[in-house]
Amino acid sequence: MCYICVPNKYKTMYKGILDLHSYWAFAVLVFLFLAALNAFVGLSQKRAFLPKDRQIALMALIFTHLQFVFGLVLLFVSPYMETAKQLGMGAVMKNAEIRKMIVEHPLINLIAIVLITIGWSTHKRATESSVKFKKIGIFYAIGLVLLLSRIPWSQWLS
Numbered sequence: 001m002c003y004i005c006v007p008n009k010y011k012t013m014y015k016g017i018l019d020l021h022s023y024w025a026f027a028v029l030v031f032l033f034l035a036a037l038n039a040f041v042g043l044s045q046k047r048a049f050l051p052k053d054r055q056i057a058l059m060a061l062i063f064t065h066l067q068f069v070f071g072l073v074l075l076f077v078s079p080y081m082e083t084a085k086q087l088g089m090g091a092v093m094k095n096a097e098i099r100k101m102i103v104e105h106p107l108i109n110l111i112a113i114v115l116i117t118i119g120w121s122t123h124k125r126a127t128e129s130s131v132k133f134k135k136i137g138i139f140y141a142i143g144l145v146l147l148l149s150r151i152p153w154s155q156w157l158s
Contacts, residue, residue, distance in 0.1 A: 035060035039137030049129035112146035
């Protein structure tokens with residue numbers, strides 16, 4: 001069975017969304033890294049939380065949410081989903097490649113984005129700059145690590 005064969009009617013859409021999802025991921029990782037680094041630097045320097053700090057964190061949040069939307073669309077037009085429908089969940093869970101693309105990658109990325117969103121939401125309620133930096137730094141860094149852990153590196157960099 002061909003796990004990466006795409007039906008003709010989806011080839012153009014799948015390729016376009018896959019490219020968008022892949023290239024957008026670079027921006028997501030850069031923005032998340034910058035937001036977490038900025039938060040830890042601001043925390044260590046004990047400086048005030050400025051509008052530019054908020055903008056950096058907001059850009060990372062927006063880019064991660066858009067990436068997740070692209071990923072959901074990609075998931076449903078993916079040949080992996082078609083294969084999963086044909087094989088059933090039992091067979092999907094036994095196949096490491098399909099399991100990673102259908103279960104692990106989306107689930108861990110959803111958890112990462114929820115954590116990033118929690119970091120954003122809790123920073124807004126904080127009144128002290130150090131707490132704002134701490135919330136963004138910790139939650140964004142954990143989200144970044146989770147995202148990095150589930151990237152299909154062999155496919156992404158090829």
